[in-house]
Amino acid sequence: MTSTFTTRPVRLGTRPSPMAMEQTAHFAEIFRSRHPGICLEIVTIVSEGDRHRGPLSQLDGKGAFTRSADTRLLDGRVEATISCAKDLPSPHDRAPDITVGAVLPREDARDVLVLPSGHSPATLADLPPGTRVGTSAPRRAALLRTLYPELEPVAIRGNADSRLSGLDSGTLGVDVMIAALAGLHRLGLAERASQILDPTQWLPASGAGIIVIEHRSDDPTTANLLAPLTHHPTRIVLDAERAALATLHGDCLTAASVHAVHDPAAESVTVHAVVLDPAGGTPIRTIASGPDTHPARTGRRAGKQLLNAGAAALMGSPS
Numbered sequence: 001m002t003s004t005f006t007t008r009p010v011r012l013g014t015r016p017s018p019m020a021m022e023q024t025a026h027f028a029e030i031f032r033s034r035h036p037g038i039c040l041e042i043v044t045i046v047s048e049g050d051r052h053r054g055p056l057s058q059l060d061g062k063g064a065f066t067r068s069a070d071t072r073l074l075d076g077r078v079e080a081t082i083s084c085a086k087d088l089p090s091p092h093d094r095a096p097d098i099t100v101g102a103v104l105p106r107e108d109a110r111d112v113l114v115l116p117s118g119h120s121p122a123t124l125a126d127l128p129p130g131t132r133v134g135t136s137a138p139r140r141a142a143l144l145r146t147l148y149p150e151l152e153p154v155a156i157r158g159n160a161d162s163r164l165s166g167l168d169s170g171t172l173g174v175d176v177m178i179a180a181l182a183g184l185h186r187l188g189l190a191e192r193a194s195q196i197l198d199p200t201q202w203l204p205a206s207g208a209g210i211i212v213i214e215h216r217s218d219d220p221t222t223a224n225l226l227a228p229l230t231h232h233p234t235r236i237v238l239d240a241e242r243a244a245l246a247t248l249h250g251d252c253l254t255a256a257s258v259h260a261v262h263d264p265a266a267e268s269v270t271v272h273a274v275v276l277d278p279a280g281g282t283p284i285r286t287i288a289s290g291p292d293t294h295p296a297r298t299g300r301r302a303g304k305q306l307l308n309a310g311a312a313a314l315m316g317s318p319s
């Protein structure tokens with residue numbers, strides 16, 4: 001028996017939703033092909049965000065989707081957890097004893113419009129005034145109020161698959177909804193996208209389309225197993241986006257968009273960031289570029305530029 005076969009198993013905590021299980025299966029395939037001798041055990045962990053059925057804004061935003069998994073990670077009940085980077089708490093609030101060990105290649109970061117099945121294709125601009133547009137994200141609600149003030153954002157909850165069936169059956173209480181293209185792809189439902197929203201107008205969320213695997217900061221064994229699975233260009237844009245969000249003290253409940261683009265030829269990273277007015281007033285936008293060797297610096301600069309331009313007033317005073 002070689003020593004790899006005697007290595008302890010890696011227990012990986014995941015949320016049990018169909019989308020989460022799909023991304024976990026995808027990661028497990030990558031892990032097992034790289035480390036064929038190591039047992040990867042999948043452990044499902046239900047989060048407060050999954051249990052809670054009220055508006056997302058009632059949750060505190062500082063880890064409703066990650067806290068239960070974090071607890072099990074820190075207690076030593078799992079060695080790693082897998083999450084959508086978009087759902088992570090702000091790095092500002094993140095426990096220093098948890099570290100991102102692997103970053104998977106970014107999928108399509110754009111949001112899409114989804115119509116009830118059987119509806120003929122339409123764009124947001126086609127929808128009649130008063131159309132109820134389902135979305136749970138403050139960023140998307142603020143984008144709607146800014147770009148399509150005649151439409152009505154309505155908060156919805158539940159996993160992507162239950163939202164889609166609620167949209168189709170009419171029980172969701174909305175006429176159409178906004179979703180992430182990457183999420184639809186994972187569910188095999190990308191054809192449900194009626195309009196892919198222009199990312200220069202409808203800027204994606206920080207971390208959109210990126211899956212990360214975290215471990216305890218004091219666990220070098222797991223760190224060493226995860227490190228070779230990282231897609232470096234994605235790590236660069238993620239570090240830039242997370243640094244901008246941290247500077248804003250933002251999280252997935254902040255009405256802000258941050259999207260970084262890596263240019264491998266120029267060895268640079270460019271951060272596009274917007275803080276939106278939840279009431280639909282004028283957003284504050286900025287752009288920052290810098291070398292791809294220090295993406296977090298460029299992200300922090302973008303965040304500071306937004307704060308200097310008065311973004312804190314739109315976000316409520318950051319705490």
Ligand SMILES: NCc1[nH]cc(CCC(=O)O)c1CC(=O)O
Nearest residue numbers: 084086179180182183208209210
């Ligand atoms: N808000 C929940 C969430 N978090 C991550 C995704 C999936 C796509 C991604 O990884 O960005 C979704 C679904 C959605 O926003 O429609």
